[in-house]
Amino acid sequence: MKRDFVVIDDFSNEEIIDILETTNRIVRDFDFRDNFQGKRMLNLFFERSTYTRLSFEMAMLQLGGEVSNVIDIQSTSLSNGESLADMAEVVSRYGYDFIVVRHPWEGAAQVMADYSRVPVINAGDGSHQHPTQTLVDLFTIRYHKGHLNGLRVGFCGDLKYGRTVHSLAIALARFGAETIFCIGLPGLEMPEWTLERLNRSQTRAVQIDYGESVLEKVIEDIDVLYLTRVQKERLPKTVDYGSVKNYVLDAELLKKAKSDLLILHPLPRTEELPRKVDSDPRAKYFEQSNNGVPVRMALIATLLGKLKPKRQPNTRVLEDKRCLNPQCVTQHQSYLRAEFKCLPEQRFSCFYCGHLL
Numbered sequence: 001m002k003r004d005f006v007v008i009d010d011f012s013n014e015e016i017i018d019i020l021e022t023t024n025r026i027v028r029d030f031d032f033r034d035n036f037q038g039k040r041m042l043n044l045f046f047e048r049s050t051y052t053r054l055s056f057e058m059a060m061l062q063l064g065g066e067v068s069n070v071i072d073i074q075s076t077s078l079s080n081g082e083s084l085a086d087m088a089e090v091v092s093r094y095g096y097d098f099i100v101v102r103h104p105w106e107g108a109a110q111v112m113a114d115y116s117r118v119p120v121i122n123a124g125d126g127s128h129q130h131p132t133q134t135l136v137d138l139f140t141i142r143y144h145k146g147h148l149n150g151l152r153v154g155f156c157g158d159l160k161y162g163r164t165v166h167s168l169a170i171a172l173a174r175f176g177a178e179t180i181f182c183i184g185l186p187g188l189e190m191p192e193w194t195l196e197r198l199n200r201s202q203t204r205a206v207q208i209d210y211g212e213s214v215l216e217k218v219i220e221d222i223d224v225l226y227l228t229r230v231q232k233e234r235l236p237k238t239v240d241y242g243s244v245k246n247y248v249l250d251a252e253l254l255k256k257a258k259s260d261l262l263i264l265h266p267l268p269r270t271e272e273l274p275r276k277v278d279s280d281p282r283a284k285y286f287e288q289s290n291n292g293v294p295v296r297m298a299l300i301a302t303l304l305g306k307l308k309p310k311r312q313p314n315t316r317v318l319e320d321k322r323c324l325n326p327q328c329v330t331q332h333q334s335y336l337r338a339e340f341k342c343l344p345e346q347r348f349s350c351f352y353c354g355h356l357l
């Protein structure tokens with residue numbers, strides 16, 4: 001039975017630690033090359049990407065494998081109305097060992113995984129999750145802090161459309177973060193589905209609204225600051241990007257922060273992270289980005305080699321309702337049935353995009 005990596009909850013904490021440890025081995029002394037000769041990866045990037053795609057590509061090349069890329073949705077049969085399900089059925093029989101997919105619809109990678117014969121890795125599905133970036137972030141945090149539990153983490157910026165924050169916040173809560181501060185912008189706060197998931201763990205998730213001094217108040221208390229850009233391409237047409245004022249990390253703010261604060265950003269950055277911060281020893285975002293290659297090598301090696309079959313998949317129940325998230329893949333692919341996960345207190349979340357019913 002194949003394993004997919006679509007959401008961060010597809011891997012247990014032990015499996016995640018295993019991948020981080022494999023990454024350590026790869027960074028220290030690596031020679032897996034022979035094991036991956038003749039293995040083939042298909043990159044399906046139906047949304048813009050530089051770092052994620054290239055780091056997957058380099059990871060596979062470093063492992064000695066081969067790569068095919070499709071990066072323009074207009075050049076594929078999807079633009080003729082073909083379904084994601086059919087595309088997954090067809091290309092997964094061509095001899096690729098696994099498929100990496102990025103798509104603007106939330107839950108698109110889950111659909112590909114459901115219909116693919118080979119493992120599917122989610123490289124970002126709309127505003128939903130970005131689980132491989134989460135592995136990179138966790139590796140960087142663990143490297144510097146030595147552990148993942150008990151941390152006080154501030155997520156700052158566009159927490160609504162920034163998929164990296166959703167999967168990382170969920171993972172850190174699972175590993176026992178002490179507090180997760182959600183320092184959002186008005187209208188771009190952490191979504192309810194993510195908060196619900198965080199609040200099911202022992203972690204305190206604190207939603208903090210935008211205000212001039214908010215980051216200033218929190219910054220002295222936190223161990224990790226995770227900044228994000230405003231996801232311009234996902235803002236509704238009614239919102240003018242120019243009018244959205246993000247937090248800017250400046251020298252004054254940094255003076256108040258702990259001396260061992262870890263400053264992370266998934267990149268690309270915009271004005272929230274001025275270049276002046278680069279020379280601060282607490283700035284680790286370029287290192288974080290560099291970790292993308294060895295972490296993805298470890299992930300590929302794990303998926304192709306030694307991950308055991310999935311435990312019972314999350315219960316999927318059918319309801320006569322549909323998910324209301326306009327970006328959910330079920331709103332775009334009419335053959336998909338509405339499926340939900342049962343949550344405590346008789347709540348349901350969409351199986352594909354995670355939004356609460």
Ligand code: NCD
Pocket residue numbers: 051052124130133163164229266267268
């Ligand atoms: C992030 C993404 O694509 O979600 N970037 C990345 O994977 N390197 C964050 C972003 O685009 O802002």
